[in-house]
Amino acid sequence: MAQLSMGTKFMIGSNSVAELTNIGGLELSADTKDVTTLDSGGWKQFIQGVKDAGEVSLSGFFNAGDTNGQTALYNAFTAGSILAYTILFPFGASWTFNAIVTKIGTGADLEDTVSFDATLKVTGQPSLGLTSSAGLSALSLSGTGGSLTPAFANGTSLYSYSGVTGTSVTVTATGANQTIALYVDGVFNQNLTSGTASSAITLSGIGVRKLTIVAAEAAKAPRVYEINVAKTA
Template sequence: MSDDVRRALGTKLKIGKTTPVAVAGLSSIGGLELSADTIDTTTLDSDGGYRTFIAGFKDAGEVSLEGFLIPATGKGQKELYDLFESGEVDDFVIEFPPETGTKWEFKGVVTGFSTSADLEDPLAFSATIKVSGKPTLTVGTGGSG
């Protein structure tokens, strides 16, 4: 098991499909939070007095981002802000370290963007992307090395 455990170093978030832009300065990329609604199918003659359910709509949740604000050269940071302002749906990819061959691809809407300046900390930014539709997870072999 420990041979397969990988560091997150090298994980990237990219915006766009044709000419993807990697977001610079990221220190944290939150994972997709998949969940499914349930639909109650309980009837008066349900077995054993227990409720029964079937799956309803699925929701891929949100992806949270945190990083260091790099005003002049922070590729992707301005693009996140611009997407927040426009409200447009765009393509996103979370690429885990290359040796894993693993990535999430999804469409999303930037629903939050903030910056902070604290006396004892570097300039920072955070953003939130709401996943729209079905995401795709590609899992590579990522053999131990």
């Protein structure tokens, strides 16, 4: 059955690259080896050779403030880093792979928006997750004055925890058979034990911190939950 691509994310760890309009790839291919012999009956015969996962192309609008997305790709290019990436489709499937960034570009045309594009070369074998992880069955935060909205639901991925007046919060995520990782402002913070409160997450002043929880099962697409924690006093 045909599926809409709207909502597809290209992710570096827990962070999605902002303002993309196209994600191209993966395209898997394999070399062939000719094993034709005098006994092949007049037809050439082949076996599969070395496999190649190809490239992934990205294009969209340039966003200089996308520190953990577009800027992170630029930094990976300059450092020559091999990083883990995920293409997460809105219907629960995913590609997960390691890659090097081989191209970063921007463009400015008269009467048009400033564009952004990147190309990544996949290294090694990618993993195709055809079904989504079960995700979390419960999610709660604890912090003076805070309130989680909307109420938690397994299929809801975006939340706010506003009105916090304390200096820290903790997160409790529950999910059977899940590997649960917590990121704070795009940086890995800790692995969570299902049903157990996290270590304290410091809120140093008035403002917003972004918490991202990634719940994953082997060979399945991860589920991502984002919580904007707002300290108001």
